Amino acid sequence: MPKAKREPHLVSEKTSDLLRREEKARAGGGVERLAAQKAQGKLTARERLGLLLDDDSFEELGLLVEKRSSDFGLGERYLPADGVVTGLGRVNGRGVCVFSQDFTVMGGSLGLAHAKKICNILDLALESGVPVIGLCDSGGARIQEG
Template sequence: MQEIIEELERRREAAKLGGGQERIDAQHARGKLTARERVDVLLDQSSFEEWDIFVEHRSTDFDMADKVVPGDGVVTGYGTINGRTVFVFSQDFTVLGGSLSEAHAGKICKIMDHAMNVGAPVIGLNDSGGARIQEGVDSLAGYAEVFQRNVLASGVIPQISMIMGPCAGGAVYSPAMTDFIFMVKDTSYMYVTGARERWSKLLRTRRLLMKSLAGQTRTPPDRGLQTVPSIMMSRRYCH
């Protein structure tokens, strides 16, 4: 029995690394926190209860069978903010760019369903390139399920979105249907589609283009780990 427990803990610690230490370091180099670090900042200390840490995608096309990461690119669960229960999902950009798969969507829908059942706010920390194209219509169907929850939850529970990086497609459509959206200066962008690659070819000043088309309008001023004040600001809406 002890060996089984130790193996479970080993797998749990491995899952917490997401896409691996190299990608975590790259995330930090961009001045961004990881998905789990954001949850730690957002919630009361030691209050987070994670769900479905070992969930994996089931796609085998396009060599996806060799790209399986426990948790499938999103951290989900519940915790408290100033003692009040909230449900949260935090997309992990270190895992396939935070792209949404069928399993990834299922994890998000699960916490949204529970949030509606108990009347608690749901907070999404979005850092995703949108649908996982390797899964085709399965990933799009996953977004349809998320959108349906956005509609059902509207006017029933608070829905709060934080855009923590360059987000496109469904990673923008869903936040657009929520009650509040927070963005981070020089880090957050919202695209209807993959504009970062397509539109940047039209102008040499890509950074200026990104700001004017999809950037924030009012956010904390500091660089570095500037996501912290954005996350802390959202806590005010969960009193």
């Protein structure tokens, strides 16, 4: 069987695209919403995790997860990480699973993908035998998703 031809420029484009998507997702709800969060004296979801977890211990899961619904005007809206940061880290050297709701993305409201990310982190914690720490900053359920 012939080997697939590698085209370095395509790999480079795909890698660049992935890095751009990750950077955009890490920016949360955008400059204006982040400024509003700061004006209220609140930390962002990522800042809260940064203070909680040991340095350089956070491994994010689900960064590029996006909303599932397109009803009620959600179709064109970009909701980074669906409003919740999830992952693994360490607190005083002990492994933990964490989630931190991002109020800058639709008020941290809980949609289907958001809830699934939290359920996945709870399942991982149960399987791994580590505690879960949830940092909640949410307006509640996302009614647009039913």
